């Protein structure tokens with residue numbers, strides 16, 4: 003087994019957050035986990051079709067970044083997009099209905115698991131092609147800056163967070179977009195979720211330089227590595243990067259070291275990763291870690307966390323019921339929503 007990377011120490015136990023901030027972060031991570039577990043159940047019951055990629059284990063990244071952003075900032079995802087959508091504020095019932103292919107889904111049932119989209123929540127999309135979201139997110143960041151500086155719209159100070167995987171970071175679009183974003187000081191966070199694997203390809207077998215954050219330097223960009231299993235550490239690097247982006251000082255490449263607790267997709271028997279590696283990362287579960295922090299610091303009462311767990315379970319059950327009861331898209335509407343006027 004390849005030696006795990008040693009990350010810079012983050013002083014989690016001494017970080018101060020408020021009671022309410024703690025509960026928001028906890029709830030968002032629990033929502034992500036419970037939603038994905040329910041997806042697995044529904045997929046195996048034949049309620050969803052096609053490829054479904056779950057996010058279990060990586061919750062601290064989505065929550066740490068998204069909850070440091072403003073609701074009117076932009077988020078761009080990949081095919082592993084359910085939890086990014088939830089963190090962006092898309093209601094669970096709309097995401098579930100989309101996975102069921104229903105008219106009430108956030109992409110009106112036309113997208114499915116890999117194509118979640120919500121203009122209302124500034125979720126620019128899930129994208130099925132590896133690295134496909136990177137140029138789209140770069141374009142969104144460009145328009146924010148262009149509106150503010152070329153068109154004089156002072157309110158156009160939005161930041162874009164672009165999530166993608168370690169595998170995507172070896173794609174040409176990554177390098178082209180880092181160059182442009184740095185050159186034009188675009189307000190964007192490139193967030194690499196390095197979960198060590200691209201389907202069955204181990205990161206160290208595919209990358210000449212395995213420390214992805216170092217690739218920022220050649221573009222004159224800030225690059226930072228962070229423990230992607232620690233929501234407070236992720237939140238801290240996000241806050242710094244967001245402040246820099248909003249101040250017009252340009253992009254940041256954030257490499258979050260994380261792990262997916264399930265196979266690549268629900269169709270993957272997950273036989274390539276060693277049991278020892280899986281166990282090592284399971285022991286670093288970001289939700290368990292954050293729960294201990296909240297309780298040890300006496301920031302919350304355990305009962306409050308249990309109440310959140312229960313509330314989320316109810317919300318997920320309601321999301322499933324909503325998706326089940328929602329109508330299918332009508333066949334005569336096949337050509338709707340292709341152009342913006344619809």
Ligand SMILES: Cc1ncc(C[n+]2csc(CCOP(=O)(O)OP(=O)(O)O)c2C)c(N)n1
Pocket residue numbers: 082130131132166167168169170171197199200201266
């Ligand atoms: C352009 C392109 N090539 C190949 C694929 C097939 N494919 C789907 S996911 C994936 C691995 C990507 O791994 P990574 O970027 O690390 O993201 P992760 O799945 O680990 O979140 C590949 C090769 C694809 N979807 N798009």
Ligand SMILES: [Mg+2]
Pocket residue numbers: 167168169195196197198199200201
């Ligand atoms: Mg990966």
